[in-house]
Amino acid sequence: METVAVLGGGKIGEALLGGLVSAGRDPSSLLVVEAVAARAAELTGRYGFAAVDAAEAARRAGVLVVAVKPGDVPAALDEVRDVLAGRDARPAVVSLAAGIPTAAIEARLPERTPVVRVMPNTPMLVGRAMCVLSPGAAAGEAELAAAEELLAAVGRTVRVPESQQDLATALSGSGPAYVFLLAEAMIDAGVALGLPRPVATELVTATVEGAGGLLTTPGSDGREGAAPHPGLLREAVTSPGGTTAAALGALEADGLRAALATAVTAARDRSVALGRQYG
Numbered sequence: 001m002e003t004v005a006v007l008g009g010g011k012i013g014e015a016l017l018g019g020l021v022s023a024g025r026d027p028s029s030l031l032v033v034e035a036v037a038a039r040a041a042e043l044t045g046r047y048g049f050a051a052v053d054a055a056e057a058a059r060r061a062g063v064l065v066v067a068v069k070p071g072d073v074p075a076a077l078d079e080v081r082d083v084l085a086g087r088d089a090r091p092a093v094v095s096l097a098a099g100i101p102t103a104a105i106e107a108r109l110p111e112r113t114p115v116v117r118v119m120p121n122t123p124m125l126v127g128r129a130m131c132v133l134s135p136g137a138a139a140g141e142a143e144l145a146a147a148e149e150l151l152a153a154v155g156r157t158v159r160v161p162e163s164q165q166d167l168a169t170a171l172s173g174s175g176p177a178y179v180f181l182l183a184e185a186m187i188d189a190g191v192a193l194g195l196p197r198p199v200a201t202e203l204v205t206a207t208v209e210g211a212g213g214l215l216t217t218p219g220s221d222g223r224e225g226a227a228p229h230p231g232l233l234r235e236a237v238t239s240p241g242g243t244t245a246a247a248l249g250a251l252e253a254d255g256l257r258a259a260l261a262t263a264v265t266a267a268r269d270r271s272v273a274l275g276r277q278y279g
């Protein structure tokens, strides 16, 4: 089994490595390179893979994953470039960094290094990732398929043209945070109206899980075989003259849809700006 080496053992690095271990991957086929020694020790203790330096990761990797903050990408690539240049078979480089174009990564690596840009999300840790992939100039079907196979172990994958990556980042990359904020706000509202916090938390988390299940179960909106439509699922909850209609009216009056559209646009624009700044 080829070695997967991850540069950066932060939140998304852990989500990938921990998700792979949970999916049954042998930790001896995984490596992490982490700048913060205490964090490296925490990860190796928790999951059983080894922490190494960048040069060793570049020597041993079959797939080299870049999971540092966008501003740290240039320095992280500089640390592996010379070792990669000396290898006969170049590993695929899989970048998880928001905003950074494949061309910018390729420019800092030896010529013809296959690069795949991926926007993952943190549900990877529990095998429920959405990973959005785009190949760079030197990545062929083989490298793209290998990246897909690796990431399929921790969730779903989809290919998009690289021009759609900033928007994918705004929807599925950052998206879990929008859902968590919604859950937090619902729990707080329940507590404000008198429910004990543990009860409010259980009600809301089970509701988010159940709604997610309906959204992802074909036919759940009554249309056999079709992908569920959120609007139809929402209508099924909304009894005439009932409680849901009252709540939805209040949400529309407070501009929830517009707020989400503005939020997704802000995230997309930030991804573009990160690419311009650090790419």
Ligand SMILES: NC(=O)C1=CN([C@@H]2O[C@H](COP(=O)(O)OP(=O)(O)OC[C@H]3O[C@@H](n4cnc5c(N)ncnc54)[C@H](OP(=O)(O)O)[C@@H]3O)[C@@H](O)[C@H]2O)C=CC1
Pocket: 007, 008, 009, 010, 011, 012, 013, 033, 034, 035, 036, 039, 067, 068, 069, 070, 072, 075, 076, 079, 096, 097, 098, 099, 119, 120, 121, 122, 173, 174
């Ligand atoms: N968190 C998320 O949900 C998602 C994140 N991403 C992308 O993943 C990348 C990482 O994000 P995230 O995990 O949140 O960030 P974190 O800051 O949690 O993790 C990055 C880690 O890498 C360390 N680091 C920095 N430079 C190096 C280096 N040269 N070699 C090894 N380790 C290094 C950092 O140390 P230090 O703290 O000292 O800098 C930090 O511990 C970003 O590019 C982000 O855009 C993509 C999708 C989702």
Ligand SMILES: O=C(O)[C@@H]1CCC=N1
Pocket: 098, 169, 173, 174
């Ligand atoms: O907030 C960020 O920039 C990263 C990218 C997507 C999710 N987290």
